[in-house]
Amino acid sequence: MASSPSHEIEAQDQLVERGWRPFLRRNQRYLSAIGTLVVIALFGAAIFHLTAEVQYEDVVSALAGTSWRSVAAAILFTGLSFLALTFYDVGALDYIRRKLPYADVALTAACAYAVGNTAGFGPLSGGAIRYRSYSRLGLEPDDIGRVIAFVTLAFGLGLAAVTCLSLLAVGEYVAPLTGLDAFWLRIIAAVVLAGLLAVLTAGRSGHAFSIGRFTLRLPDSRTSSRQFLVTALDLASSATVLYVLLPSGTIGWPAFLAIYSIAVGLGVLSHVPAGLGVFETVIVATLGHAADVDAILGALVLYRLIYHVLPLLVALVVIVGIELRQLAGHPAASSLRRAGGRMTPLLLATLALVLSLMLVLSSVTPTPDENLAFLANYVSLPIVEGAHFLASLLGLALFIVARGLALRLDGAWWAAILIALVALLLSLVKAVALGEAGMLAFFLVGLLASRRLFVRPASLFGQALTLPWLTALGVICLGAFVVLLFVYRNVEYSHELWWQFEFSAEAPRGLRALLGVTIGASAVAIWSLMRPAATAIAPASNEDMERAIAILEAQDVSDANLVRMGDKSIMFSADGRAFIMYGRWGRSWVALFDPVGPVEAWPDLIWQFIETARSNGCRAVFYQVSPRGLAYYADAGLRAFRLGELAEVDLTRFEMKGGKWATLRHQVSRGQRDGLEFSVVEPADVPAILPELAAISDAWLAHHNAREKGFSLGAFDPQYLVTQPVAILKCQGRIVAFANILLTGTREEGSVDLMRFSPEAPKGSMDFLFAQLMEYLKAQGYRRFNLGMAPLSGMSSRSTAPVWDRAGRTFYEHGERFYNFKGLRAFKSKFHPHWQPRYLAASGGLNPILALMDATFLIGGGIKGAIKK
Template identity: 60%
Template structure:
């Protein structure tokens, strides 16, 4: 009874964990929104004595020389950020053309700093760019890990050093004992010094099953200097924008580093509000809040928006000039063009936010006086109200632009064009119109990049996008309260329509935004309804088999099982086979057919999965498909390696194959005989094959598996050749062969043997298969995948190694995978990695669980084995 209770508790705990993993993004989004709401309330209270006009005056009083200096320091900071990537590549031992690295890093930081979330983030851009430059997913993960860790450790070290130097001053600002601050700073520096000492020779350390190779002393020292320079330059951007103050630069650096750290930890997009709250809390006793707010606004514009605009302008210059200079520069320009969708999507997002914020702040009186002379009030009111909705439309379109949707391109172009006209009708907003014109030009020049035919409005927004929109609207609400804090609320405000009445105009715009955003959120949360596509019809299976036989990948013959759904390319010459379990839509291996169609077929599958309310995953894909997966926002996680034998040069001679030759000779002495039966010859022996199969399953206490493995079904077994081993005329072992008409590759699926088969029978069987295939002119033999092969010594993504290892140990128990690596190594194959591509680490764990259920025939099949 206690065992039953324990099983029930474990089952419930597993269910809770799965729910938490499934809804993790929604939980994180809600938590980020809550943190932002608390911070926004704090900022509103901190600025209780500040008025909007005072902030405008502080902005106007900022000298141009300070802005130029801020732009200069921004450039220096981005130089250091580029060196992060350069040092990371050097650390993993890869050299790439510096112009390409610089373009990738600059765009990644320009986008990542500005939006700070989702598929537009810097990590996703690196996966897209570096995969095209030949880096493996493991290497890209190590680059991202190096950059992230370097920034975190650099931030800690710089803030600790600055705090140690100016502890009394910082303590006076924060209201704590300077002794405690110095003790904390010294402890941080001591830990960092310990890490530096431990990694002086590039040592690998293990903690709780995780392994991490620390950078050697040279790399660590160089990266510390780069990190310190970056943080110092970034802090100087804000420092030079501050008014004259008695706060010294070292003191300010410590406050700035803490503010950046809290902004990162908050998970709020771009640390919006959190960074400002910490800076204001730290410096409000030394600098007027109105002046501080003005400086923070300028800091956001110069350090965040200016690099984004510069990257867009450089992209436009590159595209319009058709840059053909030195090969490396031309390659970098081509790479920038590949990253154009992410860059333009970020610009659309920023301009959408700009339109929303501008709808809740008053227009200059001089502009309104001028408009009142030439335009009737309804036109101004309508332009103001609709501009705010167009801002929300651009934010929604930004997601589709990042996915290269042609529908999003049309929506963004139309929305930006109308907003451009409205910028002059609601107020003479020349700066706003200029930025919208930049977006319009960028869209027109890069129209070819948005070539995916899909409706923007059929795509439901994910939790990160919904949380970001909520943060934007909450910020607009706080700005509205701040700007009109002296205006007493009354119901009559909603119905006041006058040129001079700005508060009612802002209220109506915000109400319209909230209604539209609420409808959008409800639509996204309630849709799409989860649905499953139909199983393939007989005609579709015949079409898939015809495509399979005309291409090189032999394991595509698994489509003959008929247990997988099919997605064909528009031409019908390529397809993806996939299964659905839970919310996971799992494509098996690479697409099959015409290689030129694979990238768009990957996108088609990912879009179909999203429309059906699921998460797209690609299981056991080759390195060749990684770039296409990165383009649709999927990350790759290594599963293991497949063993490939070059049959053209395969020869059993030599000491390496002595054991195999002995097994083959012993099999002949034992009376074993090898032969291959063609499909038309299988009828008379299919009953014998089934007997061997049933005996093998009973002996191993196993059930038939599906999805990535074949099962003994007569239609499937009879469709391909079968290699058999006989003992005195009786079949004692067999393996079903999978081949295609191109003879580029062959592989095996079902491998079964009788319990009384002589020892070494399987070795004898495989030696016979290899000799037969070589004689028939096949060029390569695929021995299949060895799960976890090549993962044990990985330095990146240790959490994935642990989760993947646990899941595949579980799978090993059910699928009889133990010893596969050792068996395949007998043939001295070439090992090639295979990956799982999915949206994130949590999605990878869930997808692997769903793969387990697909292969095992559902939960009952896995539990009962």
């Protein structure tokens, strides 16, 4: 009898150790988020101290005084930098020997960097953009993971190399700005360069070298040198964007390149979204003695707008243009439209984040005097005060809606339309902010043009923000607080400020707006962190079972017959044509296989399952899914992680003739000499042989010191066995082995589930049974035989492969004491099958590891069952 959910959770909790290390492991995500907020707070305090002599008006004046020639040059170098960035992906695809049209690659890479540079955190990272786009363009998850790893490694190594080369050339100029002697700067740079050169030299021909038990395979010299040039061009161009905005003569360009590279590196290492505050602090700290700080701050604001926001707007313009019917109907735009449709929601979500930050920051900064004077003539003070406060809250609401846009919720689309319209009106009423209104109008146009993409009918208010989103929300609040302190640093605080209502009382207005945003953000955080408790899921009713069996009989996937076990819950699509069978362990809702039913019903059903799991405070997991559905899982925000490979035999070509079948022919001949007799018992006759089958099953379990499994494997259950035919082997008139056969009405595929034999069965009985069963199914008109999955098989060990793959490969090579990974694949290889990858689809971070553990416990029937055979 299955254990209750509360017992399952208690069983897991009993294994938890006591002490600070287990505490750190359990709360790693929360501690990391707190660390990010602490870092931004420290850097905020540092930049507040560094700008002690600077006034807000001075920064505005410096910003307004920037020449249009400098702005045009900055835009030009931004375009050159993004052109270089596209060649990271080109090089990665060339390295993994995959070819895609450059237009598709360039669009994907540009959008990935536009989102990654602006958002800079997990849900809206460049990796998510690449995963959604490249999966639609035909790349498998392994290839996409290698592309992401290659791009990340290439940028990191290139950044280190460019920084060190710059320090060697201009160390004496950088030393006074960093507080280190030029000699030691050059020594550090030389050591780092020597290490990089040694590693690249060792892999110059693309050969692998080992470090302990790990194998690292580096690109060849041609690829490495090409990627270094790409990185150098990218960093040189992006550094020049900021350099041309700085006051003339502030610092030499080579020295500035070194400082810029260091600032970018620290921003990346800080894990603060977009390096916000960290990058600015390093630039101000190193250049503050060489130029006016107000001019540097003005240049940094322009740099953020030109290099971060402008590419995002351009990417949206391009993709929205592709979405238009006139362009989408052009043959040359078809593949671009296919890729762009996957990226538009993420681009709009990122723009929503930018606009939310804009609304919050505008609420804590003063309105120009001439705008206030204009408003005083036409609008009453209560309306201005109310508009100012409500606009800040709309910024918070738009941040929350951004996540729904990324998930393509129809409710999020309507909410974004409403928020943008109201915010646009309020931006005019509170400050006559034409630039702010223009950005909101652009956002509205993008939403209207992409309406068809937001079709998921989910509750927006049921969406709890995940930890990365809450961290980003905390960064926005801290940033607004630092800006408020900077802008009104000359205003002495008093409690009376909260109650001052005048047109000229800007500081009180900013205080009230920040308080509203902070209270609202705290409420959202508390709501999101206090997830609903995981609830038990209802088992499938008899009526549900009948509906599911009727659906699977018309499909080609024989493994779907595992629904007959009755140990899984069933979720049907809205139209009733497809279903998902699933179970729960801990906080994971684990769906077994792809949805069963017509593929056109998959997307909505996948999303329905994910949404229902989340509404119950659980993670959605899809176990053993095929490549056929990867684009749908990617579109739902999940990532695919390889589990192993499924073996399929083409029965139309199955014939035990020729040299490669010699071993199997020998086993079949030996079985015949040993007196083995094969037959298939139809479902109606299975009850008569159940006692003999039960005796064989009990003996098999005792001999292997095993226990019954479940979920993705059938158990010896009489009600389950009588639903399908059973293949049996007899020896001297007695049954010595059996396997229940899984079939559907389409005769496309056959498979087996339980495979058990008596200890007295002749050696090689399973080989004999499988060979005879394949001959039988071929004669019955079946086209494929599913031999099942070989766990961890086919995982890549390349240096550019994801950590998941390399860890799985290592466990496959050295984990024989836990499971016979290689033996299982060797057994199935006897039948010369075609191997197809199978995946675990889950969200990123630690979720795949936790999900795989929960799936393992679900299959084993608990922790004790999972560690037994």
